[in-house]
Amino acid sequence: MGPAGSCAHDRLTGVLTGKPSGNETRSRSGRKPALDTTITLTVDGERRELTVDNRTTLLDALRDGLGVYSPKKGCDHGQCGACTVLLSGRRILSCLALAVAHDGAEVTTAAGLGEGEELHPVAQAFLNHDGFQCGYCTPGQICSAVGMLAEVDQGWPSHVTEDLGAPVEFDEAEIRERMSGNLCRCGAYPGIVDAIREASR
Amino acid sequence: MIPFTYSRPSVAAEAVEAVTADPGASFLAGGTNLVDHLKLGIASPTALVDVRDVVGDQVEELPRGGVRIGAGVTNSELAAHPLIRARYPLLSSAVLAGASGQLRNMATTGGNLLQRTRCPYFQDVTTPCNKRAPGSGCSALEGYGRDNAVLGASEQCVATHPSDMAVALLALEAVVRVLGPSGEREVPLEAFHRLPGADPERDTVLEHGELITAVDLPAPPKGARSAYRKVRDRSSYAFALVSVAVIVRVQSEQIADARIAFGGVAHAPWRAHRAEEALRDRLVTEASFRVAAETEFVEARTGRENAFKVPLAVNTCAAVLRSLTGATR
Numbered sequence: 001m002g003p004a005g006s007c008a009h010d011r012l013t014g015v016l017t018g019k020p021s022g023n024e025t026r027s028r029s030g031r032k033p034a035l036d037t038t039i040t041l042t043v044d045g046e047r048r049e050l051t052v053d054n055r056t057t058l059l060d061a062l063r064d065g066l067g068v069y070s071p072k073k074g075c076d077h078g079q080c081g082a083c084t085v086l087l088s089g090r091r092i093l094s095c096l097a098l099a100v101a102h103d104g105a106e107v108t109t110a111a112g113l114g115e116g117e118e119l120h121p122v123a124q125a126f127l128n129h130d131g132f133q134c135g136y137c138t139p140g141q142i143c144s145a146v147g148m149l150a151e152v153d154q155g156w157p158s159h160v161t162e163d164l165g166a167p168v169e170f171d172e173a174e175i176r177e178r179m180s181g182n183l184c185r186c187g188a189y190p191g192i193v194d195a196i197r198e199a200s201r
Numbered sequence: 202m203i204p205f206t207y208s209r210p211s212v213a214a215e216a217v218e219a220v221t222a223d224p225g226a227s228f229l230a231g232g233t234n235l236v237d238h239l240k241l242g243i244a245s246p247t248a249l250v251d252v253r254d255v256v257g258d259q260v261e262e263l264p265r266g267g268v269r270i271g272a273g274v275t276n277s278e279l280a281a282h283p284l285i286r287a288r289y290p291l292l293s294s295a296v297l298a299g300a301s302g303q304l305r306n307m308a309t310t311g312g313n314l315l316q317r318t319r320c321p322y323f324q325d326v327t328t329p330c331n332k333r334a335p336g337s338g339c340s341a342l343e344g345y346g347r348d349n350a351v352l353g354a355s356e357q358c359v360a361t362h363p364s365d366m367a368v369a370l371l372a373l374e375a376v377v378r379v380l381g382p383s384g385e386r387e388v389p390l391e392a393f394h395r396l397p398g399a400d401p402e403r404d405t406v407l408e409h410g411e412l413i414t415a416v417d418l419p420a421p422p423k424g425a426r427s428a429y430r431k432v433r434d435r436s437s438y439a440f441a442l443v444s445v446a447v448i449v450r451v452q453s454e455q456i457a458d459a460r461i462a463f464g465g466v467a468h469a470p471w472r473a474h475r476a477e478e479a480l481r482d483r484l485v486t487e488a489s490f491r492v493a494a495e496t497e498f499v500e501a502r503t504g505r506e507n508a509f510k511v512p513l514a515v516n517t518c519a520a521v522l523r524s525l526t527g528a529t530r
Contacts, residue, residue, distance in 0.1 A: 033206040033248075054207045054249070057236065077237050084303055090277075093303045096236045100207045101229065101251050148302055156281040159297040159437065164286045180437035181301020 039103035043068055044112025052099045059083045061099035062107070070111035070139045074183070081182035084140035084147075085109050091147025093181075110139035113146060122146050122199040131195035133186035141182045145196050148178045152200070170200055202239050206248045213255040213380055213414060220250050221382045221410030228252050228412060230273060231307040233300075234316045242326045243317075243333055256311060256414050260284055266420030269378075272311030272413045276300065276366065279310060289418060291427035291446055295369035298431040301438050311413035314367055314377065314393065317404060318360035318468075319440055321345055331357045332401040346506035348440075351514075353467040354502065358401030361465055362394060363440050368464035369429055371472050372446040375418050381411040390416075394469030401468070422458060425450040426525045430517055431464070441465040443514045447521045449480075456480045456489070456526075463497075463514055473497040476518070485526040487519065494518040 038051045043066060050065045059076075062068040062085070074082030076095045083095040086108040094107075113120035122145050125131070132138040152174070157164050160177045168174060175196050176189075184192065207229075210216045220226040225247035229235060238244035257271020260282045268284055279285055280296040300308065308316075322328045322340035329338035341349055341359050349359040367390065375390040394405055407413075421427075431444040444464035450457045459480045461473040479493035494515040501511050522528070 035204040035206060037207060054205055055202050055239070076240065078233060078304060081301065081303060087306075090306045091303045092307050093233070096233050096304075096307065098207070098229070098232060098236060098249075101209070101232065101253075144303065147306075151277070151281075151302065154281070156277065157286070157293065157297060159294075161297075164290045164293050177437050178302055181303050 037100045037103070039099060041066070041099075041102070041104075042106045044107070044109055054098070054100045056099045057095050058085070058097040058099045058102055058105075058107070059094035062094060062109070065099075068109055068111070070109035071143075072136055072139060074137065074140075079183075080137070080140075081144055082137050082140040084143045084182065086143055086147055089147070089150060091144050108143070110142045113142065120146065122149070122195070125195035125199040126192070129191045129194040129198065130188065131191040132184070132188050137182060137184045137186075141179070141184065141192060144179060144182045145192075145199065149196070149200055151178070172197070175200075202242070203245050203247065205246055207251065208248070209251040209254060211254050213252075213412065216250050216252050216255050217380055217382060217410055217412050219248070220412070223248050224409065226250055230256070230309040230312040231275065232312075233304050233308045234312065238317070241324055243324065252311075252412060253309075256309075256412070263417065268418050270310050270416045270418070272309060272378075272415055274310045276305035276308045276310070276313060277302070279366075280305065288421050289369075289373060291429050291448065292366070292369045292373060292418075294429040295365040295431075295444075295446060298429060298441075298444070299365035310366070310416055313364055314370075314390075314413060314416070315405065315407075316364060319363045320348060320360040323360060332360055332397070332404075335400070335402045342504075346504045348442075348465075349504060349507045350467045351498070351501040351503050351507060351510045352463075352471055353396040353469070355397045355399065355401065357399055358397035358468065360397065360401065360468055362404075362467065362469050364470065365429070365431060365441060365444060365464060367394070367470040368444055368462045369446045370416065370418075371462040371470045372427070372448050372460045373418050373421065374460075375416050377413055378415040378417060379407065379411050380414050381408060385414075387417075390470075391472055397468045404468075422448060422450060422460075425458065428521050428525055430521050432513060432517055443510055443517055445514065445518045445521055447518065447525060449522060449525050451485055451526050454485055456483050456485060459493075459522075461497075461518060463518075466501075466510060466514055473518075475499075480522075485522075485528040487523060487528060490519040490522040490528070491515065494522075 072082040074080035078096040085094045158177045160173045227246035229249040229251045256273040258273040261269045280293045322330045328340045377388045427448040429446045431441045433439040441464045446462045448460040463471040476493040476497040479496045483489035498511045
């Protein structure tokens with residue numbers, strides 16, 4: 001784990017206790033500027049309040065602060081996509097987002113996509129097509145796929161879209177290009193592509 | 202990572218004032234580059250001033266056929282915007298050639314221009330780097346050199362600028378709108394990014410506290426065709442080894458106008474004025490394209506590991522010109 005991870009772990013003490021941290025107290029007394037901030041996140045439909053060190057990423061706030069372990073820490077540098085969540089429906093990398101900059105945000109993780117016991121169609125398609133082996137990258141893959149399919153529905157082009165003015169012809173090349181920000185070390189890519197193709201129908 | 206305060210002003214002048222008054226302060230927008238730098242120890246601000254509420258997040262039409270892109274417009278929104286796709290497909294193509302879907306949803310127009318080099322030594326705080334630690338030396342000169350610049354580099358720095366978007370903006374003759382403590386100014390993109398010279402720690406001409414509020418594009422050249430082509434080590438989600446943006450207008454089998462910009466070859470996106478001059482009024486033939494592109498790289502300085510960039514850039518430029526003009530080999 002990189003320095004940010006261990007830092008965040010140490011500095012998230014006091015989170016969820018509801019007690020203002022030392023830094024915040026200093027701030028209220030007006031002597032020192034605040035280095036911690038109390039924020040609200042709606043995570044998978046549940047409104048949660050927590051106090052974060054300003055350095056905390058959204059990923060660390062979710063995992064270490066709120067115990068939401070669905071998004072994973074892979075590279076922690078925006079290169080692997082394992083931490084992908086949906087922010088107001090848009091896929092983003094939670095490892096490169098500061099929690100403090102997303103006060104009030106609506107976050108959906110892969111765990112929050114289904115309806116009760118029923119899996120989201122994209123998650124079900126990953127099961128149907130063996131779109132994973134170890135499963136570590138899977139929550140990020142699924143969130144990314146859900147966000148990506150919404151982008152396609154809106155007519156957003158990609159690098160491999162031939163005609164920027166025409167509707168997207170959604171084929172394997174489009175899936176591979178649009179999912180290139182999600183790495184899978186097990187190499188389950190053929191299954192992932194099949195799953196997304198099924199879910200897109 | 203050292204602690205920092207966080208503020209999110211609602212007025213641009215407040216954001217500018219906050220950063221101007223504090224040498225340790227830094228603007229924050231999408232955060233995709235800055236947050237990584239905080240983790241790597243490359244940047245260590247003591248105050249972050251979030252500008253997402255104070256810079257525009259819309260693409261607006263300007264009189265005379267241009268557009269104004271708010272600095273807060275995300276890369277995704279920019280590439281997908283109907284006005285951009287219709288008038289500036291070159292820009293959409295370049296933006297879509299960069300990063301990943303998730304990153305483009307976060308990264309902003311202003312932030313893209315301010316992203317820093319991906320030189321591996323710049324990103325590794327255990328090695329000397331004049332850009333990160335002025336005076337410490339350049340590890341890339343003798344080290345891993347595959348990414349190094351071939352044009353406009355200095356003894357102090359051989360880093361390349363990583364943006365795709367900026368290469369297209371340069372060919373489109375974009376103007377950067379900047380708000381500083383003493384008011385607004387406009388900086389043509391060509392004058393915005395610097396060559397490294399003796400002070401490679403400065404990527405751009407911006408002073409501390411100056412904020413990009415928007416990027417203006419003039420109307421696209423009438424009757425011209427354009428394309429962006431990027432060559433990289435894998436087909437997606439990688440920085441350019443070489444990229445080229447071309448806008449060309451052909452009249453009676455001759456090149457009437459051409460604008461060419463290269464990425465991956467220099468410390469800044471590189472406008473190829475020499476190549477453009479060499480193309481003017483030339484017949485649309487493979488030979489004209491090749492001679493023009495080679496002219497741009499006459500003064501290229503290469504090392505053992507990056508010499509491939511010159512023929513790669515020449516071939517890529519010629520290929521794009523060929524496909525845009527319908528010339529045959």
